[in-house]
Each structure stands twice: as structure tokens, then as C-alpha cells.
Amino acid sequence: MKNLLIIFLLLSKVIFSQELQATVTVNFEQLPSINKENLSSFQNTIEDYLNLTRFTNETWQNDKIKCTFNIFFLSSQDDRTYTAQVFIGSQRPIYKSLQNTQLISILDNSWSFQYEKNQALYFNPTLFSSLESILDYYAFLIIGMDNDSWEKMSGTPIFTKAMFIVNNSVGGKFTKGWEKGSGSFNRGDLMEDILNEKYRPFREAIADYHYGLDFIAINKKVGQEKMVSLIKTLDQIKSKIDVRSIFVKSFFDAKHGEIINHLADYEDLTIFRKLKVIDPPHLSKYDEVLNKK
Numbered sequence: 001m002k003n004l005l006i007i008f009l010l011l012s013k014v015i016f017s018q019e020l021q022a023t024v025t026v027n028f029e030q031l032p033s034i035n036k037e038n039l040s041s042f043q044n045t046i047e048d049y050l051n052l053t054r055f056t057n058e059t060w061q062n063d064k065i066k067c068t069f070n071i072f073f074l075s076s077q078d079d080r081t082y083t084a085q086v087f088i089g090s091q092r093p094i095y096k097s098l099q100n101t102q103l104i105s106i107l108d109n110s111w112s113f114q115y116e117k118n119q120a121l122y123f124n125p126t127l128f129s130s131l132e133s134i135l136d137y138y139a140f141l142i143i144g145m146d147n148d149s150w151e152k153m154s155g156t157p158i159f160t161k162a163m164f165i166v167n168n169s170v171g172g173k174f175t176k177g178w179e180k181g182s183g184s185f186n187r188g189d190l191m192e193d194i195l196n197e198k199y200r201p202f203r204e205a206i207a208d209y210h211y212g213l214d215f216i217a218i219n220k221k222v223g224q225e226k227m228v229s230l231i232k233t234l235d236q237i238k239s240k241i242d243v244r245s246i247f248v249k250s251f252f253d254a255k256h257g258e259i260i261n262h263l264a265d266y267e268d269l270t271i272f273r274k275l276k277v278i279d280p281p282h283l284s285k286y287d288e289v290l291n292k293k
Contacts, residue, residue, distance in 0.1 A: 019143050021064035022050035028073040035076045038117045046071070046135065049121045055139045056158065065146050066091050066100070069138070080116050085109035086134075089254075090142040092149055095214035103145045105254040108134075108185065110177030125165060130174035137165045137187055144194075148203055149210040155203075156195070163191045185246055193247035201237050202248070205230040209255075216262060224266050227259070235274045243278045252279040264289050 024047040028039050046069065054060075067090035074083045086108050091100040113130035125136045140162035144155030166188045169178035180188030193199055212226025234243070241248070252259075256279060263271065272286040279286075 017054050017059050018052060019055055019060045019065055020050050020053075020067055020139060022047055022067050022069060024050065024069045024071065026071045026073070031073050031076050031082075034079060035073075035082075038079055039073070039115070041118055042115065043071075045119065045121060049123075049132070049135060050139060053123045053139070055123075055136070055143060062146075062150075063093065065142055067104075067142050069135075080114050081112070082115060083112045086111055088138050088142070090145065092146055092210075094217075097214075097217055101149075101210070101213055101258060102254040103149060104142060104250065106185075106250055108177060108187070110186070112174050112176055114174075125161060126168070128165065128168040128172055130172075133165050133169065134177075134187075137162050137191075140165075141191075148206050150207070152204045152207040153200070159191060159194050162187075163195055166191050190246040190250065193245045198237075198241055199245075199247060201233050202230075202241070202251075205233040206251070213258075213262070224263060227262060228266065228268075228271055231259075231271050231274055231278070234278045238278055243280075248278070249281065252282060256282040256285055260285060260289055264292075 024043050026039070026043040026046075028036050028042075031039070050067075050069065067088070070087040070089075072085050072087075074085060076082050088104055088106045088108065089102065090104040091102050093099075094101050111134055113134070115131055119131075121132055121135075123132065123136070125133070125140075140158050144158035144162065147155035147158060166178060166180070169175055169188075177185075178187050180186060180192055194203070208226050209230040212223040212229070214223075215226065216223025234248070256275075259275070269290060272289050275286045276283045
């Protein structure tokens with residue numbers, strides 16, 4: 001009986017050392033019937049890989065990170081080569097609350113990869129793979145952003161792993177979406193911005209922002225001030241960074257609704273004028289707040 005208990009505890013530790021609680025959805029309606037048959041186990045394969053892989057070298061002490069991967073197949077070149085777009089979302093709990101906050105909301109429309117029916121997936125981030133590498137990259141991004149939301153710059157070791165994948169993709173057959181400087185969104189530019197020292201004040205402000213979000217139910221004024229500090233920081237450094245960068249854009253894609261919800265009654269609404277400059281894609285949303293006053 002004692003041996004069984006030890007085995008159970010060991011297994012429990014392994015189970016809870018994984019970081020992600022991923023939900024995967026797949027849509028392959030645009031593909032021919034033969035491809036649909038080949039992809040019959042694809043959803044479960046991807047979901048199992050994300051949920052059963054341990055992406056960091058440390059035992060994960062926090063709650064598993066809830067995330068979604070919505071994969072929409074666009075075309076197939078043959079019965080094993082595909083193009084797809086994928087939406088990636090992740091969230092973390094707000095401290096002492098039943099609510100969650102969105103951390104990532106990204107649409108990646110440049111994914112090409114190879115997959116064979118019932119293919120086994122293996123975690124080896126040092127070896128580039130058209131399929132596993134994008135899953136590893138986004139797993140690292142999700143974990144890194146979660147870390148940064150709790151403690152300043154604590155995601156850096158994880159982001160560095162994602163950047164290694166970016167660099168490892170150079171010169172391969174499936175480089176679309178990886179090459180820095182190509183297209184409106186690419187994985188290389190996003191990770192380069194995150195790790196660029198000039199964006200450090202922004203990353204540090206992300207931790208302050210989430211501290212404010214965690215605190216807002218306890219002391220609304222203090223919580224709002226912490227959230228506003230991020231806006232002020234970006235306003236101060238906007239001449240040194242590119243506010244149109246993928247990093248800044250991806251943050252506000254996830255957060256603009258939350259910012260409006262919590263700061264619409266803030267005492268100084270000039271922050272929304274600042275937001276119109278640093279987050280122009282959501283300008284009309286900020287104008288709605290200003291026009292109500």
C-alpha cells in the first residue's frame with residue numbers, strides 16, 4: 001500500500017508539472033475529403049501535446065495556464081502538407097476573484113507545416129519542426145507573458161527559448177511567418193521586440209498593470225493608478241519605440257476592452273487621449289469613452 005501511495009504521489013507531481021491547460025479546436029471544412037480523413041486525430045494530438053508536455057525545466061507551482069488554439073485549415077498541397085491560420089488566446093486569474101484577464105489574443109495567419117495521420121509529436125525545441133516548433137513557440141510565449149504579469153521581467157528565460165526557435169527557423173523550407181520584418185505579423189518581430197531592451201519599461205509596466213488589476217477589487221483608486229502607470233509609461237517612451245510594433249499591438253488587442261471597462265470612470269480622462277496615440281487601432285473605442293463625458 002505504501003509503495004502504491006509513493007507511485008501515486010510521483011505521478012501526481014509529473015501531471016501537475018505541466019504548465020498549460022489548452023483547449024484546441026480545428027476546422028478543416030475547406031479541405032478535400034481525403035485530407036479530412038488524414039486529420040481525424042489531429043485535434044487530440046495537438047491538445048495532448050500542449051497539455052502533457054513540460055515546457056520549462058522547473059516544477060510549475062502556479063495554476064495551469066488556460067489557453068486556446070483555434071486552428072483553421074486553409075489549403076493542402078498534398079496529403080501531408082498544409083497551410084492554416086491559428087488564433088491563440090491565453091488568460092490568467094485575477095487575484096482573489098472569480099474573473100480572468102486575457103493575456104494573449106493573436107491571429108497568426110501564416111502557418112505551413114507537414115503532418116501525417118496518427119503522427120507522434122516529440123518535444124525537442126533545439127530541433128526545428130514545421131509542426132512542433134510553432135506549438136513550442138506559442139507555449140513559451142504564453143508562459144513568458146504569464147510570468148511577466150506576476151513578476152517584472154520574469155518571463156525573459158522563457159522568451160529566450162522562443163527566440164531560439166525563431167533563429168533556428170532560418171533557411172528552412174517552412175519559413176513563412178518566422179522571418180523577421182515580413183508581413184504585418186510574424187513571430188520573429190514579436191519576440192525580438194519583447195526581448196529588446198528599449199521595450200523593457202513597457203514590460204515592467206505590464207507587471208504593474210496586472211498588480212493594479214489584482215488590487216482593483218480591494219482598493220479601486222490604487223488599482224486604477226497602477227493600471228494607468230502603463231499608459232503613462234508608454235506615453236513617455238513613445239518616441240523611443242514603435243507604437244505600431246507587434247508587441248504593443250498584441251498587448252492592446254488583448255487589453256483594450258478591459259482598460260475601458262476599468263478606467264472609464266477614472267478621474268483624468270486625458271489618459272484616453274494618450275491611448276489614441278499609443279494604440280491607434282482601437283482609437284474609435286477610446287473616442288466613445290471621451291464622447292460620453
